[in-house]
Structure formats: structure tokens, C-alpha cells
């Protein structure tokens with residue numbers, strides 16, 4: 192019972208408050224529509240006043256007399272009100288009052304936020320005053336533009352602070368209005384008017400949301416509020432059982448709950464939506480942010496900066512030849528054509544048409560045989576045609592891939608030279624976007640052929656002695672020297688013949704890579720070749736590790752990331768130049784070193800493409816024991832100069848044809864499928880000398896690019912228990928292992944840039960010294976020394 196009493200009390204207070212606070216719906220409708228109509232009437236009266244005000248002036252005094260005719264569209268009252276507001280009040284700014292009254296009607300009718308309405312009135316009145324004073328400034332008597340109030344205030348100001356003072360006061364009031372009303376900042380000039388317009392619109396939207404929209408936050412608030420409401424209801428209904436008159440009170444309660452919900456909403460409405468967009472932009476990962484900032488501050492990393500003044504060799508260093516350019520000998524063409532037609536006719540092969548394409552060394556005759564002729568028949572006549580043309584180097588292509596014709600290549604009597612200068616100067620080469628472009632020569636249709644070593648990814652070159660291999664290699668190297676900065680590419684040159692590549696010694700500190708502690712960069716000794724190849728394998732492993740850590744798939748991605756400063760050099764990252772390994776006489780190497788050379792070469796050929804190590808291998812003897820299956824399989828790009836036998840041609844190209852070339856740079860190039868006949872660009876030794884002199888004379892790096900150290904098998908024993916026999920890097924390795932508390936050889940390989948064998952040996956030595964535990968299969972060995980201090984003690988004790 193006492194509980195019930197309490198409830199009744201609360202209800203009583205509600206019922207008492209309600210009438211004073213709230214209008215019911217009917218009252219709202221009446222008041223709202225009244226105000227709306229009043230606003231409209233005011234507007235009509237004011238508008239009419241602009242046209243009829245003058246005429247009605249005299250009638251105002253006779254307001255009560257019904258005989259007097261008034262012009263205002265709303266008659267006497269309209270004229271009187273307009274006069275009151277416009278003439279004797281605030282001038283034309285009074286139109287704002289009609290707007291405010293109208294707006295008030297809407298707010299009452301729709302039961303919108305009253306605080307907002309008060310705000311509109313407050314600012315509206317200020318604007319009315321300001322405008323009337325502003326117009327008062329331009330009027331000389333109290334006319335309807337400014338009204339009496341505007342005119343008087345203005346003249347008051349002008350009397351005390353003068354015209355200039357009034358102007359500044361008005362300007363100040365205007366700026367203050369903008370600053371306070373619209374939270375004006377210079378940045379918001381653009382959105383100023385938009386937001387003002389939007390405000391009223393927003394009021395509508397916001398207020399209607401709770402009714403229909405169940406998704407918004409406000410709707411949620413309402414929902415929860417109604418849940419509270421439900422909780423209250425049972426207690427109320429309990430009471431209704433006690434006292435039926437309380438039922439009325441329940442109805443009254445509803446709007447009260449609504450007002451409670453509305454209040455927090457007013458505060459939520461304010462924030463601007465624009466901020467969200469900015470937040471999204473800042474959502475970069477930590478490294479991204481740092482990298483972007485670094486790039487902003489320092490620009491992209493430029494690998495060429497150390498040799499920033501490096502000048503690429505000019506074209507003038509290359510020679511121009513007199514017999515360059517294709518010369519068409521009409522007689523020769525006719526003669527050859529007749530011979531071909533005759534020979535084929537002798538074998539009863541009719542020709543429908545014949546077309547000639549003149550290349551630098553060979554002319555291609557394209558034949559369309561008559562219908563019904565078998566291609567194999569023509570192919571079989573190769574030797575006969577060669578005989579009748581009495582020329583070397585006839586090659587029959589039947590059919591030409593992609594064309595429905597048969598090609599007969601006939602060497603020109605006077606071959607022209609394809610100069611290195613012409614191919615380097617070609618637009619194709621100059622404008623190429625390739626990573627490692629090589630202008631190798633010209634095709635039969637006189638087009639410069641530019642190939643990308645990075646795409647090949649390795650190149651096998653073969654040809655009998657004196658057919659142009661060395662010139663071909665020089666053409667490759669020259670191309671890269673003309674296109675790539677020393678920071679972008681490094682050469683490892685292997686020259687068992689000792690004379691072919693020595694010239695390049697002059698650019699050792701610019702372009703060459705070598706083993707540490709090696710005097711000469713160009714490798715001529717076969718045992719050093721083995722070391723170098725193994726060292727390249729270590730470099731490859733290291734680079735793969737770096738790529739893995741950087742989450743990159745290839746060198747291009749990695750370098751791009753590094754340039755964008757997304758990889759930290761302190762974490763072992765560095766810009767990676769391409770490495771091009773050139774072996775001039777591979778057969779010689781295989782003869783002397785066999786498997787020891789073949790294994791690392793095969794490994795590199797299989798794996799090195801992604802990390803930017805590319806192999807160019809040249810050989811005189813393309814026999815199967817030199818170019819083994821595993822090597823061949825990894826060298827899809829091949830160049831064949833003239834070889835002595837069909838078998839050699841098959842070994843190198845998997846097809847005949849190389850035996851029918853005419854030498855002197857005449858070559859066949861294949862990248863896996865089609866075969867193209869190319870005249871190799873000719874670069875003479877003096878030209879190469881000039882180029883390397885030009886580069887060699889420029890500022891260089893302190894040393895050649897150093898490859899990782901490789902300690903051959905022969906230099907160590909399997910387990911060095913003797914302290915004096917320990918590896919030079921033993922202590923460093925021990926410290927790494929103890930610091931990382933991880934006894935793994937691969938950790939040493941990575942940190943110390945070692946090969947697997949050496950790292951394995953050091954691990955054995957560490958085991959013998961009691962620093963790591965025994966072999967545990969695939970798991971890393973246990974580290975027996977807890978920290979560096981203990982390690983220092985252990986090593987000190989050993990020494991004593």
C-alpha cells in the first residue's frame with residue numbers, strides 16, 4: 192500500500208505540470224497554422240506596401256473610418272501593419288519578420304526543436320536591425336528602405352563616430368555575425384552559404400527520423416527510451432486499477448518522454464560530417480606513413496646519386512661505316528630470282544608469285560607456290576637451289592611462320608655492316624623501357640632488334656671460332672653500358688681466353704663485380720671461376736632472403752619499394768643492381784672443372800631470374816657434354832653464329848640452320864619458339880676501348896661491387912676442434928648465435944653472408960666449443976651459453 196501511495200504522488204506532479212508546459216496536438220495545429228497564415232499575410236501586406244505604401248500614407252490617420260479606401264492588398268490592417276513595421280520600424284528588412292513568423296508556425300505545427308526556433312528569432316532580429324542600419328546609411332530621410340529605426344540608429348552613429356566609423360562598425364558587426372553564427376573560418380568560406388541553407392532542412396529531417404527510420408542512432412535512442420517507458424507502464428496500469436482517473440495522466444506522459452529523448456539529440460546534431468573523410472586518409476600503416484614522410488622530405492631514393500655526375504658514353508665514340516645501309520642491286524635480285532624460278536621449274540614446281548626483302552647480309556625471297564605443291568618437296572631441294580645459286584648460306588624456311596609463304600634466304604654478294612652506332616642510335620633502343628635492353632643487330636627486314644636480357648632470362652651463345660661470338664658479347668655489353676647507370680647493373684666477367692674481355696678492366700670500379708680481396712675483377716683462372724659462381728649462389732640466396740623479408744616477388748618490386756623508402760637499410764636492405772654474368776668460353780670451363788662449374792651455373796640458371804642475376808654463356812663447341820640438358824633447359828634464349836655441323840646446330844638451336852649461316856656476325860636468334868635471322872651489330876675493339884676509356888675517366892665507386900665471400904670445400908676440415916683452426920668469423924658467429932639464442936646455420940648464412948658449407952662448418956666448431964648443442968634434425972640446435980658475458984668468459988677460459 193505505501194508503494195501505491197508513492198505512485199499516486201508522482202502522477203499528480205505530472206498532471207500538474209503538463210498544461211503549463213505543453214500544447215496538445217490540436218492546440219499545436221491551431222497555433223501553428225495561425226502563425227503560418229500570419230506570416231504569409233505579413234508577407235503579402237509588406238509586398239503590397241512597396242507598391243501602395245505611398246498612396247496609403249494619408250489613409251492611416253483615418254484607420255477607424257470605414258469610408259476611406261485603402262490600396263493595400265490587405266486593406267486597412269495590412270496598410271497599418273506595414274507602415275508600423277516598414278515605415279516606422281525596420282524598413283524592408285521587416286520581410287524577415289514575416290519569414291520568422293511563418294517559420295514559427297512550421298515549428299509549432301511539426302513540434303520541432305524550440306531551441307532552434309529561438310536561435311532563428313535571435314539571429315533574425317539581429318539581421319533585421321543590421322540591415323535597417325545598413326540601408327539607413329544610404330538613405331537621407333527616413334524612407335521605407337531603412338525604416339525610422341534604421342535611419343535613426345544610423346544617424347545616431349554618424350553623429351558620434353562619423354560615416355567611416357559607422358562603415359567599420361557595420362563591417363565589424365557583419366564579420367562577428369558570420370564568425371559566431373556560422374562558426375566562420377577562412378577555410379569555410381566556400382561552405383558558408385550551403386550550411387546556412389541546410390540548417391532548416393536538417394531540422395526537418397532530424398525530427399522526422401525517429402518516426403520512420405529505425406536504422407539511425409536517434410531511432411535507437413528512442414527505442415531504448417520506449418523500453419524504459421514500457422517498464423514504467425505496468426506500475427501506472429497498476430494504479431489505474433486503483434484510480435481510474437489516472438488513465439488521463441498516462442496519455443499526458445507520452446510527450447514528456449519525447450521531450451526527454453529530444454534533449455540529447457540537440458547536442459548530437461551539431462558535429463560536421465566532413466571530418467570522417469580526413470580520418471580515412473590517415474589510415475596508413477606505420478611503415479607507409481614513415482615511408483611517405485621520408486619520400487616527402489628527401490624524395491625517392493636515387494641509387495645513381497653517388498655517381499650523380501656520371502655521363503653516359505656519347506654516340507660519337509662509335510664508328511660510322513661507309514658500307515652501311517642496304518644497297519639494292521637490281522641485277523643481283525633479277526639473277527637470283529631467275530635462278531630460283533628455274534631451279535624450281537626443273538623440279539616441276541610452279542611459282543605463283545615471288546617477293547624479295549633485302550636485309551643487310553641476306554635477301555629473303557618469299558615464294559607462293561602454285562596450288563597443290565607440297566612444301567616438303569621444296570624443303571628437300573635446299574641443296575639443289577644452293578647449288579644452282581652457287582652460294583653459301585642458303586636457308587629455306589618452309590613455311591614462314593605466320594605467313595602462307597616459303598622463304599629462301601640468299602646471302603647478298605656485298606654484305607653491309609650493321610654498325611653498333613646505328614642500332615644504339617635507333618629509336619627502338621633509345622626509347623625502350625626494358626630493364627636490360629640489348630641492341631643485338633638488325634633483322635632481315637632491316638629493323639633493329641632490341642631484346643631484354645631481364646626477360647630472357649639467360650642467354651646462350653654458340654658459334655664456331657671466328658664467326659662473331661666475341662663481337663656479339665661486346666655488342667651486348669656495349670648496349671648495357673649505353674643504357675644502364677653503374678648503380679643499376681654490374682658485370683661478372685669470366686674470360687678463360689684471357690684476352691677478349693680484359694679491356695673492361697678499366698671500368699672495374701664502375702660496372703664490375705668481384706670477390707672480396709681479389710686483385711682483378713675479370714676472372715681468368717678456372718678455380719676462381721668456381722669460387723665466383725658459388726659466391727653468386729650465396730648472393731642469390733641472400734637476395735632471396737631480402738626479397739622474402741620485404742615481401743617482394745622480384746627485384747623490380749623490391750627496388751621500387753626501396754626507392755620509395757619502404758625498406759629500412761638498417762634492416763639489411765639495399766638497392767639491388769642487376770648482375771650479369773658473362774662467360775666467354777664455357778666449353779673450356781666444363782672441360783677443366785666439370786660438375787663444379789655445372790652445378791652452380793645450373794642453380795643460378797634455374798633460380799636467379801627473379802633476383803636479377805642473368806647469365807650470358809658463350810661457347811665455341813656446342814656439344815652435348817658442354818651444353819648439358821639441365822643448362823639447355825634453363826637457357827630458352829639462344830644465339831647461334833655459324834657452326835660447323837648440323838649436329839652442333841641442333842645442340843644449340845634444337846634445329847638445323849646455324850650450319851648454313853655465312854659467318855661474320857650472321858646469326859640465328861630464338862627465344863623459345865620462332866627463329867629469326869639477324870645480322871649482329873659490329874663493334875670493333877677500338878670502339879669498345881674508347882667507351883671504357885670514357886667511362887673509366889669518370890669518378891668511380893671506391894671499389895668494385897663486392898660479392899659475398901666464399902670459402903671453398905678444400906679450405907676447411909669437417910670439425911675443427913683445435914682453436915687455432917677455427918674460422919675467422921668464429922667469434923662473430925658465436926655472438927650472433929648467443930644473441931639470437933638460436934643455433935642455426937641459416938642464421939649465420941644470412942647475417943654473415945656465408946655459403947651453406949662454411950656456415951655449417953662454423954656450427955660444428957661452435958658445437959666443439961660447447962656453445963651450441965648437438966644436431967637435432969630439422970630443429971635448430973640448442974644454445975648452451977645464455978648471454979654474451981658468459982660467452983666472453985668461455986672464450987677467455989679457452990685461451991688460458
Ligand SMILES: Nc1ncnc2c1ncn2[C@@H]1O[C@H](COP(=O)(O)OP(=O)(O)OP(=O)(O)O)[C@@H](O)[C@H]1O
Nearest residue numbers: 655656657658659660661662663855856871872873
Ligand atoms: N657483326 C659482324 N659484322 C661484321 N663482321 C664481323 C661481325 N662479327 C664478327 N665479324 C668479323 O669476324 C671476325 C671474328 O669475330 P670474333 O672475334 O667475334 O669471332 P669469335 O667467334 O669470337 O672467334 P673466337 O671464338 O676465335 O674468339 C671479326 O674480326 C670481324 O672481322
